[in-house]
Amino acid sequence: MLKKMALATVATVAMVGAAEARDRILLAGSSTVAPFAQIVVERFNNTTDFEAEYNTTGTGGGFRLFCGGVGDDFTDFSGASRAIKDSEVELCGSNGVTDIHEIQLGFDGIVVANSVDGPAVELTTEQLFAALAAEVEVDGEVVANPYTMWSEIDASLPEEEIEVLGPPPTSGTRDAFVELVMEEGCESFEAIAALEETDEERFEAVCATMREDGRFVEAGEDDNLIVQRLEANPAAFGIFGFSFLDQNLDKIQGSVVDGVEPTFENIASGDYPVSRSLFLYMKPQHIGDVVPAGLQEFVTELTSEATFGDEGYLVDAGLIPMSAEERAAVREAVLAYFQ
């Protein structure tokens, strides 16, 4: 019996040594990009003789892997729900990743929605800021947020307690919401806008800090969970990606923001104010060397009209497409590496 045990241990340890050469394309990054990148990966794996995989690490985690260096162990593409930061470009550079190519896939709308059993509302970024910021302007003074009811902010809003479920700070959706709604909305208030001149740090803090008195609830990364909680509580609102509204139109309704309804057409045309770009970043240094074959086929698939075009399969999955000219430019730029 002891002999058998020893053998088992040796066998397990021996397997550790057997590392393999890379035969597949590695993608990692944002969980917002994941649903779209994964569809491309699946199509690619099923319709070519090559293979790819997508690892959901979050935008920041994806760049840490991507910028780790050039070689077998490092990813070829990084999915990001925001543009790459300067600090990340520096990190890449210090590890020898000197060439980073940005491929924009399209847009993703962020919606404010509630249950279909609740009232349909029209909001402005200003009202959203007043409802959700830690500090707001009341009578020319910047004070801790006193609002408890929507109707206190504006008489046109429902007489309901403010309760908004949204993503946590680690989420790209949260970053985008703060940038596109909160930082826009706060500039409509004179006393806060005046801070920009006098005390810029304070201005930024006031604009970007969500309230923490329980009226804004961090509901986790899982948007499905928010949808379920909205269904259970018609008085609550939620903040999440457009594709979750699109899939659950029988349960929830999107609020009008700044006079624009969150529909596919309005987000695509850029009329709806709360939308952000989704990217895949490519490492051209891997072409031909680290990944011997398949990269060209992958980017061809990725940037074909059947993928991210007006009627492409990513659009069916909830991605908002760019204009035809933008798509052509993206395609041309990335395929130039393979000529």
Add this chain to the structure above:
Amino acid sequence: MSDIAEPTPMGIAQATAGHRDIHQTPEAIARRQRRYRSEARFKYYGIAGIAAAISMLIVLLVSIASESFSAFTQTFVTIDVNIDQATVDPNESGDPAVIGRASFQTLANNTLYALFPDVSDRRDRRALRALLSPGVEFELRRRVMDDPSLVGQTISITVEMSDDFDQLHKGLIDRTLPEAQRRINDLQLSWYDQLVSEGLIETQFNWRFFSGANSRYPELAGIWAALVGSLLTMAVTLGLAFPIGVAAAVYLEEFAPKNWFTDMIEVNINNLAAVPSIVFGLLGLAVFIQFFGMPNSSPLVGGMVIALMTLPTIIIASRAALKAVPPSIREAALGVGASKIQVVSHHVLPLAMPGILTGTIIGMAQALGETAPLLMVGMVIFITSIPSGFTDPSTVLPVQIFSWAGNPERGFVALTSAAIMVLLTFLIVMNALAIYLRKKFERRW
């Protein structure tokens, strides 16, 4: 104690004379009944506790089972597809490379346009294409690649309908809602109804759920890849944790001297058993992947991390099992001249094995459901192939459940619950095996 009568001189005299009497006084009867009542109450508290636990379990199981129900069937539609020579292989080259790149989607689309010739508007045609799952394209490609002679022929295939129509066929979409609140518009409903009336739509058992790999399309997604990943991970865990755990337990129980050092080890093992699993995940990421450069997302690293986590459970269970072997066995063996190692390997270990196995299986069952540390070592990965070895990237059952729960498509709700059912089945089987082994081999002295 307070129920016993005060020892008055009178009481003692009575007790010696006729001890029944003091138990028959009205006070004594009242005290006794109070005691019985409190005993009954205590029993009811216990029953209430068990009832609460069972009802919660039933609510959980019923809600998961009822949601999972629809994932075990799948709606299929039978269509005749013309494998058009001009689309697939215009130059009649017969070259697999040419055929492999052909647009099989076009073939499926043409079939739909032929079925509903009145649909000509671009938007309506797009809505029409949404009837079929993208799996059609993959299936057509696979068939033609397997048998290139199909090019130019018309074949009848039965393929998955897309998620939305699958939901509709299962009655999960309310047709009475206003059109804007449905993912299926009125026109699509009429197409669907026509297909139903022609008898082309049927419901089949969803074999793909058990045999397929992961997919971003709910109608194509399966758990087999995650299951294989789990089995590979468990194999690594068992291969490492069992021999190391048993060896450690045997040494500590049978050979180690009792001193402050072994006491320290014992305390540390008990502490290790209580460390949150995510910590092991972080350790695995830092040590196995970043320092030793082992493959990310692989069952090898996942299994090693889980092995660290399971090790204390196995050591503690094994030590308890070894301790339960009576010393007389060891003394008898030593008495007939066996060496210490013979005592352990011929007598003590075989007798302790049922207990050790029970502990190991329970530890493995715990490990099977572990998610957090595996997220840290990159096992939340999207792959569409079945892992074929310990270093292939793969995912595991609980992580698959976690990923599916975050997908927007409606069909994944049922898939998530169905995957939970599969995981629960495995856990029940493993725990039942542990009980069976214990009952069959257990010895009492």
